[in-house]
Amino acid sequence: MKIINIITVILVMIVIEGCTYSFNLNNYPDLKTIKIEDFQNSTSEFDVDNEISDYLSTQFRNDSRLRLVNENPDCQISGKIVSYLDVPAQFDEKENVSLRKIKIGFKIEFENLKDKTIIWDSGKYTEIESYIESGDSVIYSNSIDEARKKIYEKVFNKIIQNTLESW
Numbered sequence: 001m002k003i004i005n006i007i008t009v010i011l012v013m014i015v016i017e018g019c020t021y022s023f024n025l026n027n028y029p030d031l032k033t034i035k036i037e038d039f040q041n042s043t044s045e046f047d048v049d050n051e052i053s054d055y056l057s058t059q060f061r062n063d064s065r066l067r068l069v070n071e072n073p074d075c076q077i078s079g080k081i082v083s084y085l086d087v088p089a090q091f092d093e094k095e096n097v098s099l100r101k102i103k104i105g106f107k108i109e110f111e112n113l114k115d116k117t118i119i120w121d122s123g124k125y126t127e128i129e130s131y132i133e134s135g136d137s138v139i140y141s142n143s144i145d146e147a148r149k150k151i152y153e154k155v156f157n158k159i160i161q162n163t164l165e166s167w
Contacts, residue, residue, distance in 0.1 A: 027164060030114060034066040035073035043084040048104065048148070052081065055152040065164055075119070077159065079108040082124055086144065089130055099140060102147045103128045106155060110163045120162045127151040
């Protein structure tokens, strides 16, 4: 009977430890606040820099791990749009463009301002999303705006995975 109690206690401790991890995904517990710097835009595409900055700010505001602030942050994200392409990806039988592909290149840094270290430097990388020009699609985005939003969502997830949720 005593062995069963010991095994039960050990199993409960394992479960509790696993739950603790799932509720505390922040690998940097001393970081409580974040600032999203306005992204720089080195492309000719208008307003893409503001869109990504606004999207990331909204996502961090909704994510409870770090509080979004404008002054005295513990960490910050800065970035640059380094490339932007909107190209045909597929043609119909009349050689009209039926599917387009948007490719946005980024360079992003996540910096710990408390100890002046770079937690994550993305290097130059590209996110890609396809969209149709007209009609509805279950597989592809239905507009360029929807495709951009999906790219921004991928960027946010990449930041979180490589910083707050990294091993």
